[in-house]
Every structure is written in C-alpha cells, then in structure tokens.
Amino acid sequence: MELREYQNINTIKMNKTYIPTKQSQTKTQWYLIDAKNQTLGRLSSHAAKILRGKNETTYTPSLENNIYIIIKNANLIEVTGEKKHQKIYRKHSGRPGGLKSETFLELQKRIPTRIIEKAIKGMLPKGPLGRKLFTKLKVYSGDRHPHEAQKPQQIYPF
Numbered sequence: 001m002e003l004r005e006y007q008n009i010n011t012i013k014m015n016k017t018y019i020p021t022k023q024s025q026t027k028t029q030w031y032l033i034d035a036k037n038q039t040l041g042r043l044s045s046h047a048a049k050i051l052r053g054k055n056e057t058t059y060t061p062s063l064e065n066n067i068y069i070i071i072k073n074a075n076l077i078e079v080t081g082e083k084k085h086q087k088i089y090r091k092h093s094g095r096p097g098g099l100k101s102e103t104f105l106e107l108q109k110r111i112p113t114r115i116i117e118k119a120i121k122g123m124l125p126k127g128p129l130g131r132k133l134f135t136k137l138k139v140y141s142g143d144r145h146p147h148e149a150q151k152p153q154q155i156y157p158f
Contacts, residue, residue, distance in 0.1 A: 020058050028066040030152035032145075036073040039080060040119055047071065047116075048123035050155070051133050064129060068136045070152050075112035075141040079104060089118070113139040 031050060035043055049055065053065040079087065087104040107115055116139050124130040138147065 018058065018060075020060060020063065028068065028150075030068045030070065030147065030150040032152035032154050033069060033071045034073055034154075034156050035071050035116065036076040037078055040077050040115065041079075043071075043077070044116065044119035045123060046155075047137070048120050051120070051124065051137060062129070064132050068138065068147075068150070068152075070145050070147050071116055071137070071139045072143055072145055073141070074116050074139050075108065077108075077112070077116060089115075112141045 033043065033047060047069050051067060051069055053059050053067055056065065056067075084104050088101050089104070089107050090099060090101045092099050102110070104115065117134075117137065120137060121130075121134050124133050138145065
C-alpha cells in the first residue's frame with residue numbers, strides 16, 4: 001500500500017456517542033397505566049423499561065430522564081397460575097425473630113400498591129440512579145389519582 005492510503009485510514013471519523021445535555025431534558029412526560037386485569041410481571045417490566053427511558057431515542061444508561069409513570073387500579077392486578085397462594089413476600093425487622101411473611105392475596109388485601117412497587121423496584125438498576133428513578137413511580141390502588149393536571153398519556157394495552 002502507498003503512504004496516501006495509510007493516511008486516509010487514519011483520517012476516518014467515527015460516529016460519536018450522543019450524550020444529552022440539560023437543555024434537551026427539560027420536557028417532562030407523564031404516562032398513565034391501568035393495571036386492571038393485567039399480569040404483574042408483564043406490566044412491571046413494561047413500566048420499568050419506560051421509567052428508564054428505553055423507549056426514547058435519546059436513551060443514555062447512566063442518566064435519569066424526566067419520565068413519570070402513574071399506575072392506577074393496583075388492587076386489580078393479576079398473577080398467573082397458583083401464585084396467588086404460593087408467592088410469598090418477606091420482610092425482616094433486623095431483630096432476632098423479626099421475619100414476617102405473607103402471601104400475595106394477604107398483601108393484596110392489606111397494601112395492594114406494594115406488590116407493583118416491589119416488582120418494578122426489582123427491575124430498576126441498583127444504586128443511586130435506581131433510587132432516583134423509583135421516586136418517579138406513582139402507584140394508586142383505586143381508579144383516581146391526583147395527577148390530572150399533568151395530562152398523562154394513557155398507555156394501554158402493551
């Protein structure tokens with residue numbers, strides 16, 4: 001090869017990675033998901049993907065975005081098979097003998113929003129970014145929510 005061909009190889013410019021700036025992230029988006037008769041895992045993975053911003057063209061793994069998700073009718077979420085009786089939610093107080101367990105049905109009667117919150121939190125990144133993203137998730141057990149002023153975009157069905 002000639003010297004000229006080697007020089008052309010060195011001057012090839014590669015595509016640069018897109019990193020959004022603060023000005024490009026000023027637009028806040030609100031999404032509304034109705035959990036009525038939806039499967040827990042499918043709804044949770046879809047919500048976690050949107051919360052991370054993976055549906056956007058400007059997705060950057062290490063940055064947070066201005067996306068908020070509202071989930072209503074959390075008390076009407078479904079699970080497949082016998083998970084209603086077999087799935088166990090555990091929590092520990094940190095003291096000896098402080099382990100408490102309850103099934104899906106018991107937790108659904110007591111705190112129905114916690115089921116969806118726990119499922120989505122497990123699908124978010126661990127660390128400061130995941131904790132920040134989790135604060136942008138709003139789950140309500142009924143059909144009403146206090147975020148009508150934000151005009152959320154309805155996402156249904158997936």
